[in-house]
Amino acid sequence: MADPVMRFEGVSKRFGGIQALSRxxxxxxxxxxxxxxxxxxxxxxxxxxVASGLYEADEGRVIQHRRDITxxxxxxxxxxxxxxxxxxxxxxxxxxxxxxxLVADKRHICHPFGSLLSFGRRGAEVAAALAELDHMxxxxxxxxxxxxxxxxxARRLEIARALAGNPSVLFLDxxxxxxxxxxxxxxxxxxRACRGRVEAIVVVEHDMALLRVLSDRLVAMNYGQLIAxxxxxxxxxxxxxxRAYLGTPDA
Amino acid sequence: xxxxxxxxxxxNILLAWSVYVILLSGSVSFANGAFMAIGGYASGVVTxxxxxxxxxxxxxxALGTAAFGMIIGLPALxxxxxxxxxxxxxxxxCVKNAIxxxxxxxxxxxxxxxxxxxxxxxxxxxxxxxxxxxLLSRTPLQRILDATREDELVARAMGINTVYVxxxxxxxxxxxxxxxxxxxxxxxxxINPEHFGILVSVFVVLYVILGGTNNMWGAPxxxxxxxxxxxxxxxxxxxxxxVFGVVIIVLLLVRPEGLLPFRAPSARVRDxxxx
Numbered sequence: 265m266a267d268p269v270m271r272f273e274g275v276s277k278r279f280g281g282i283q284a285l286s287r288x289x290x291x292x293x294x295x296x297x298x299x300x301x302x303x304x305x306x307x308x309x310x311x312x313x314v315a316s317g318l319y320e321a322d323e324g325r326v327i328q329h330r331r332d333i334t335x336x337x338x339x340x341x342x343x344x345x346x347x348x349x350x351x352x353x354x355x356x357x358x359x360x361x362x363x364x365x366l367v368a369d370k371r372h373i374c375h376p377f378g379s380l381l382s383f384g385r386r387g388a389e390v391a392a393a394l395a396e397l398d399h400m401x402x403x404x405x406x407x408x409x410x411x412x413x414x415x416x417x418a419r420r421l422e423i424a425r426a427l428a429g430n431p432s433v434l435f436l437d438x439x440x441x442x443x444x445x446x447x448x449x450x451x452x453x454x455x456r457a458c459r460g461r462v463e464a465i466v467v468v469e470h471d472m473a474l475l476r477v478l479s480d481r482l483v484a485m486n487y488g489q490l491i492a493x494x495x496x497x498x499x500x501x502x503x504x505x506x507r508a509y510l511g512t513p514d515a
Numbered sequence: 516x517x518x519x520x521x522x523x524x525x526x527n528i529l530l531a532w533s534v535y536v537i538l539l540s541g542s543v544s545f546a547n548g549a550f551m552a553i554g555g556y557a558s559g560v561v562t563x564x565x566x567x568x569x570x571x572x573x574x575x576x577a578l579g580t581a582a583f584g585m586i587i588g589l590p591a592l593x594x595x596x597x598x599x600x601x602x603x604x605x606x607x608x609c610v611k612n613a614i615x616x617x618x619x620x621x622x623x624x625x626x627x628x629x630x631x632x633x634x635x636x637x638x639x640x641x642x643x644x645x646x647x648x649x650l651l652s653r654t655p656l657q658r659i660l661d662a663t664r665e666d667e668l669v670a671r672a673m674g675i676n677t678v679y680v681x682x683x684x685x686x687x688x689x690x691x692x693x694x695x696x697x698x699x700x701x702x703x704x705x706i707n708p709e710h711f712g713i714l715v716s717v718f719v720v721l722y723v724i725l726g727g728t729n730n731m732w733g734a735p736x737x738x739x740x741x742x743x744x745x746x747x748x749x750x751x752x753x754x755x756x757x758v759f760g761v762v763i764i765v766l767l768l769v770r771p772e773g774l775l776p777f778r779a780p781s782a783r784v785r786d787x788x789x790x
Contacts, residue, residue, distance in 0.1 A: 340674075342672050360782075362784065363780055368673055372659060374674065377683070389655075425673075
């Protein structure tokens with residue numbers, strides 16, 4: 265089997281009396297779209313926050329391509345190619361759609377004061393950002409303020425911004441939340457189109473229909489623990505997963 | 516008299532930009548009066564105690580104040596909002612008290628014999644700083660600052676070292692305030708710690724809020740209005756502070772985002788065509 269792009273090795277995270285992640289272990293494999301499911305409070309978003317460095321794991325290791333990144337800070341994880349979106353869309357609302365994508369350029373992020381001398385490249389950079397927006401059907405809104413975008417467009421802009429940094433792994437935190445059926449179908453196509461751009465995509469989602477058709481593999485979590493892992497149909501039929509979502513008959 | 520107005524308007528514009536530069540990264544500083552004081556006293560020491568010319572004294576003061584700003588900025592900028600206001604206000608008080616207790620620079624009586632600054636010096640610097648800020652507004656660094664200011668957590672997750680960006684911005688603002696302080700000191704002939712009290716810091720922040728925090732032109736407009744309005748209503752005698760206060764309140768009620776609320780994008784679609 266190929267080396268995983270990322271690996272969670274016995275990762276735990278506790279907030280006061282709440283064990284948000286409990287010895288969580290799983291691999292993210294090259295080329296795959298990995299779906300993460302679990303009821304509310306299962307620890308899915310905490311897992312993304314630990315992966316992207318917003319939270320530090322209390323124990324365990326986070327590995328990226330055999331490199332232990334557990335102790336790396338948030339910005340170092342971003343530079344290492346871990347990109348993410350947020351459950352509650354977090355755009356730079358007072359910046360334009362184009363600027364939201366331009367700001368993700370890693371050359372400038374890694375050398376912010378060197379970017380003072382980048383006048384000559386401006387046209388090429390804007391053209392590349394427009395191409396990125398075009399993939400997400402947002403090019404015609406490039407000069408609009410991000411805060412004025414409708415919900416579906418805002419979701420797609422967040423993905424475009426994440427992709428603009430040429431990440432290795434893309435974590436999408438409930439990308440279909442609040443979307444109607446038509447928007448979800450479009451999103452499905454958009455995420456599939458991203459597949460060739462990154463080494464792996466991890467999608468945390470409650471929309472089982474979406475994950476069933478989108479994911480190559482599913483990981484199911486409950487109470488911060490992994491309860492099932494494998495092909496989508498098998499995981500969704502797993503009795504423990506069903507129990508986690510629907511409860512026991514006598515509950 | 517007119518020369519004073521020209522001089523102080525220019526100095527206040529530099530001070531307003533010194534706050535604006537810090538605000539670009541999302542931090543607010545009520546310590547710029549203190550940075551101004553350090554710049555004034557440091558350049559004064561260089562010119563009066565060591566006999567070096569002003570054009571040497573001011574860069575030394577700016578570099579020293581920038582270093583001081585970055586050293587105290589490193590822990591201070593871990594705080595945000597009201598806490599950062601309290602920390603920077605504390606810095607302003609500490610610096611003033613420290614200067615008062617240093618006999619070498621005259622203590623509470625102040626420092627004398629500071630000469631050499633002319634209004635045209637200030638306005639050449641206003642033009643240079645304005646040009647630099649305008650160029651900055653067209654570079655990727657402006658976007659990195661904007662992102663840090665808008666949502667620091669997201670900026671970090673994207674790979675931006677927000678601590679580094681904020682500390683450099685803080686140091687740059689401190690340096691700019693020090694330059695303004697050096698010019699002020701060498702125009703006034705005599706300075707004492709009372710010239711750099713907390714009210715100076717408060718007023719400088721007010722310049723930027725009144726002018727508008729979203730673009731580089733708000734700060735100089737606010738500074739100009741707030742420097743010249745009190746002079747233009749001098750005939751009101753004892754009513755002058757009250758009328759001035761009412762004018763500020765009315766302006767902020769009518770234009771809560773400042774006199775110039777717009778934000779100029781750092782890039783537009785037409786840039787792709789222009790190359």
